[in-house]
Amino acid sequence: MAESAAASTQELERAALDSLAAAKSETELEDWRIAYLGRRGELSVRLRSVGSLPAEQRREAGASLNRLKSRLTTAFDEAVQTASQSGRETAPLDAIDITLPGRRSKLGGLHPSEMMMREILEVFNDMGFQTVEGPIVELEKYNFDMLNVPPDHPARDLQDTLWIDRKSRDKVLLRTQTSPMQIRTMEKQKPPVRIVSPGLCFRHEATDATHEWQFHQVEGLAVDEGVTMSDLKGTLYEFTRRIFGTQRKIRFRCDYFPFVEPGVDVSVDWNGRWVEIMGAGMVHPKVLEGVGYDSSKYTGFAFGMGPERIAMLRYNIEDIRHFFSNDLRFLSQF
Numbered sequence: 001m002a003e004s005a006a007a008s009t010q011e012l013e014r015a016a017l018d019s020l021a022a023a024k025s026e027t028e029l030e031d032w033r034i035a036y037l038g039r040r041g042e043l044s045v046r047l048r049s050v051g052s053l054p055a056e057q058r059r060e061a062g063a064s065l066n067r068l069k070s071r072l073t074t075a076f077d078e079a080v081q082t083a084s085q086s087g088r089e090t091a092p093l094d095a096i097d098i099t100l101p102g103r104r105s106k107l108g109g110l111h112p113s114e115m116m117m118r119e120i121l122e123v124f125n126d127m128g129f130q131t132v133e134g135p136i137v138e139l140e141k142y143n144f145d146m147l148n149v150p151p152d153h154p155a156r157d158l159q160d161t162l163w164i165d166r167k168s169r170d171k172v173l174l175r176t177q178t179s180p181m182q183i184r185t186m187e188k189q190k191p192p193v194r195i196v197s198p199g200l201c202f203r204h205e206a207t208d209a210t211h212e213w214q215f216h217q218v219e220g221l222a223v224d225e226g227v228t229m230s231d232l233k234g235t236l237y238e239f240t241r242r243i244f245g246t247q248r249k250i251r252f253r254c255d256y257f258p259f260v261e262p263g264v265d266v267s268v269d270w271n272g273r274w275v276e277i278m279g280a281g282m283v284h285p286k287v288l289e290g291v292g293y294d295s296s297k298y299t300g301f302a303f304g305m306g307p308e309r310i311a312m313l314r315y316n317i318e319d320i321r322h323f324f325s326n327d328l329r330f331l332s333q334f
């Protein structure tokens, strides 16, 4: 009995190795593995039947079948490797098919507001203005009070916004303008000051083609000894020349902002009419005194512009609401 078991183990091995040598493709190899090494394959069946052998044969039979199993496993692994190396094999599942057309990945782009802001900042950076950024959720004192807009000032009604916390001593709101960065900057440093500050602003607006409740601004501030209105005009002329070229006309007109005196609005001609692109003016002495600057020694100018408005003029965009409606048909044009 023991002898015949040994003989049939040898036969099994020879048969297995012969058919392994004949297996060429991945599927044939897999069929072989199932037939010999699989859970219901030859070897498993025999191993399971070892239990029914007479007790004195079990050990030897079990051991020799297990040795065979490990020899066949090794042979199988080698066959798989040879097959994939020799290239006779169909491609393994994780191979890259270089004949397939590639999948093009979509390239993102900058939002037109962001592109416009970067361009604006670059112009002022070239003129020596440093870029600073500040919080969107702002303290009331920076957004209004220290900009010479006391609580009962009518300018507050024009810039109604979302209040985060009205009850605490330091009231907190979504900033309505980037002008608070004038104060934050001056509180931290002595003149000379030359900064530009970009960012999001919010106002409670009835929206229309030129007004959104969310928009960007770029603020500018220059304070030093002897800064005059002609510095303001020269700087802003240079800015419009760089952004719009020399052909566009620009207009300075008196305007009122509580934190400048005198104040101006700056407009650009667009399809035969004037469109305001920024407010500007000479920094109000009260604002300078409020941050501890000596207003008899220092003067300055400030400006605040809307990059969306400027992009509208630049690219002939008819409605400001396009900027925040997240329609790719609009966004992908830039």
Ligand code: PHE
Binding pocket: 176, 177, 178, 179, 257, 260, 263, 278, 279, 280, 281, 302, 303, 304, 305
């Ligand atoms: N902050 C003003 C606004 O939002 C613009 C401005 C900035 C005007 C600086 C003058 C000086 O309307």
